Amino acid sequence: MGEAARAAAAAVLRGAVKSYGKQIALNGLDLEVRRGQITALLGPNGAGKSTAISLLLGLANPDKGSVELFGESPRLLSARRRIGLMLQSAVLPDTLRVRELLRLTAGYYGTPEPLDQVAKRAGIDDLQERFYGKLSGGQQRRVQFALALCGAPEFLCLDEPTVGLDSQARKALWSAIRTKTESGCAVLLTTHYLEEAEAVADRVAVLFGGRLVKEGTVDEIRSLSERRRIRCITVIPEADISRWEGVVNVTRRERYLEIETPSPEVLVQRLFKTDPALRDLEVHRAGLVDALSNIAGEGAH
Amino acid sequence: MNTSVSTVAALRAAPSVLRILFLETQMEFLRLLRSPSFSVPVLSFPLMFYVLFAVVLGPPSAHNGALARHLLATYSVFGVMAPGLFGLGVTLAMDRERGLLELKRALPMPSGAYLGARVIMTAVFAAIVSVALMLLSATVGAVVLEAAQWFTLFIASVMGVLPFCSLGLFIGTLTKGQAAPAVINLVYLPMSFLSGLLLPMSIMPRFIQQIAPLWPSWHLAQLTLHIVDNDDAPGLSLAAHVLAVVGEAVVFFVLARRRLSKLR
Secondary structure, three states: OOHHHHHHEEEEEEEEEEEEOOEEEEEEEEEEEEOOOEEEEEOOOOOOHHHHHHHHOOOOOOOEEEEEEOOEOOOOHHHHOOEEEEOOOOOOOOOOEHHHHHHHHHHOOOOOOOHHHHHHHHOOHHHOOOEHHHOOHHHHHHHHHHHHHOOOOOEEEEEOOOOOOOHHHHHHHHHHHHHHHHOOOEEEEEOOOHHHHHHHOOEEEEEEOOEEEEEEEHHHHHOOOOOEEEEEEOOOOHHHHHHOOOOOEEEEEOOEEEEEEOOHHHHHHHHHHHOOOOEEEEEEEOOHHHHHHHHHHHHHO | OHHHHHHHHHHOOOOOHHHHHHHHHHHHHHHHHOOHHHHHHHHHHHHHHHHHHHHHOOOOHHHOHHHHHHHHHHHHHHHHHHHHHHHHHHHHHHHHHOOHHHHHHHOOOOHHHHHHHHHHHHHHHHHHHHHHHHHHHHHOOOOOOOHHHHHHHHHHHHHOHHHHHHHHHHHHHHOOOOHHHHHHHHHHHHHHHHOOOOOOHHHOOHHHHHHHHHOHHHHHHHHHHHHHHOOOOOOOOHHHHHHHHHHHHHHHHHHHHHHHHHHO
């Protein structure tokens, strides 16, 4: 890696191997989280996402390979003072007020942000006097986000940040995260909502079996799947179309037929020839979901 | 490049460790004080038992100064065991189960602050229980002590929380979440009984008297009994009891640290 790339990366895993007993969680993982970008870490359960995060946060040491957070070991406090995090698995104390949680967490950092400002940005301005245990799931997520922001982080590690949030809160959260990346903060995101990763991430890293199997921009990953999806209303029976050349799959969704194919141009011509009255035609590039299922399929072989 | 790195380093000055310890202790104290399942039994049970056995059902203490002092000494030990055992054991077990320990480890919190704050917090609870017991005993319990005796009893009670912190911590590394209060009660109550805190040792079967030196609570009680009576404890010298209390605190602490580092 060149000097410039090294400076652009906030967190780097190189050839990281980690096993728990006989279970190999990471098998030589290379991963880079760059400044000013949102990197989505994707992969099926057991692919090694949480282990990768554990290593990046200094919760565990790799058996082999190296981990760097701003060029230092994440075990060092000086490295971790530059990060903010939301862990999906963590339940904060029910009997502390939001204001107290903010004060406590901000206290770990040498140069915290003004807390009222953080509260405003996370949308918890009006919740500060409430007990954490009395908040709704969505409000708790927002408090956790505020805690992640309060140390003025240069690297944000967000584990399933939008679980339990309604769409408005989700939008507000992503716009707050965007503001952070625009000022050069690196963001690592894990999410089960692939559509969300597709919409917000700059880069995608796909793990499978403890290794990085694909890495790139969302468009690059999407283009790995050559399939297109044709959607239309037609009188041609499904059974006929499924026998046509180049058709991978046909499904009916209410009035619509959905046809998956790697060659949409040829197929659209044939559809119109067979049914000139065909209407409501749409052709989509397959989404991240399809690309990932392809990658997972390859990874399994 | 160099200048930007040093600017960043300057911006990221380390916060004061003392301030972190203070905040952590304060928040842990508030958190437990506001949890009735902790604060009610820890703060009120020793006082209730003391009033029940030493005042209501007890002998007319006014005529039996030695017994009144004995009960204050043993209930002081009973009272400081709970904050140590529950304060560290149950919270550690819960924090492990709820992922809070992991979060704290990932945050830039100095590694000693978690344990340090919790030990100080339990000592504060122990101090509250100790003062409340002394006030009760001096008023309704008819206990008369010299000023120096009150003071040393207080210090012994607050410092005496340490072996129970270590033991609680060790139990907290072995059990998870909901099981911890049950396990700790299974240690707390039998150990109190076997150490002669609930009933005088002299009426216990010989076997129980013989195994008493195993329990940190017995050693601590010998110290508090010595403080209130100024007589030597039978068998072992004062220094031996201090050593036993400190030794057990260290042993369980080391065991707990080992378990914790394996859980990592």
